[in-house]
Amino acid sequence: MKIKLNVNQKEKVFEVEPNEYLLDVLRRTHYTSVRRGCDNTGCGVCTVLLDNKPVPSCSLLAVKADGHEIITVEGIQEEADKLGRHFGDEGADQCGFCNPSMALTVYSLKLENPKATDEEINQYLVGNLCRCTGYVAQHDAIKKYLGDQS
Ligand code: FES
Ligand code: FES
Incomplete structure (x- = not known):
């Protein structure tokens, strides 16, 4: 079956199986920045944004995303670079x-809460x-990244 997704601001049509997960569709169509880890909603490395909200793509059937907007890290390159510089400065950039x-x-x-508290960031x-x-160095880097926006 065919579904339509807006991926990183581009409208695309994907041929998918009814039981295929979004992670598998994205990876076989070369969005390989979307990683596979636990494959059961436990680790978050397969996260994409669905209408600007983070979702684990390993547990979202691709058909459920039909008509929605998906963002992978390629779609936020400038912001990812800014965050990455803070990760580097704080020593949070490892593997x-x-x-x-x-x-x-x-x-x-x-986007949702640019003035997030420490607790809200953790949550x-x-x-x-x-x-x-x-996580400590990551947390410090994230605070600095959010601080840059205010
Ligand atoms: S691969 Fe671990 S949550 Fe999706
Ligand atoms: S898993 Fe996070 S830096 Fe290695």
């Missing part, structure tokens, strides 16, 4: 596997796991 999903979630937080990022950093 990088979680970075695309983290950037998308932080960007969504910026918002609860679904994005990182095996390398211990």
Whole structure:
């Protein structure tokens, strides 16, 4: 079956199976910044923005996204670069596997709550796991990134 998605501001038609997940559709069509981790909603590395809200693409049937807007990290490159500079400055940039999903979630937080408190940042990022950093340096980098916007 065919679905229409707006991916990174471009209207596209995808041929999908009824039981196919959005992660699989995106990866086989070369959106490989969308990573596969646990494949069961536990790690967040497959996060994309669906109408500007972070969702785990490993558990969203592609047909459910029909007609909606999807953003991958390629669609927010400028913001991802800004966040990445703060990650570098704070020493939060390690293996990088979680970075695309983290950037998308932080960007969504910026849209929704640019003056987020420490607690709100932690709550918002609860679904994005990182095996390398211990989160403190990431948290500091995110605060600085949000501070840049105000
Ligand atoms: S791969 Fe989707 S949440 Fe882990
Ligand atoms: S930097 Fe390695 S998983 Fe986050």
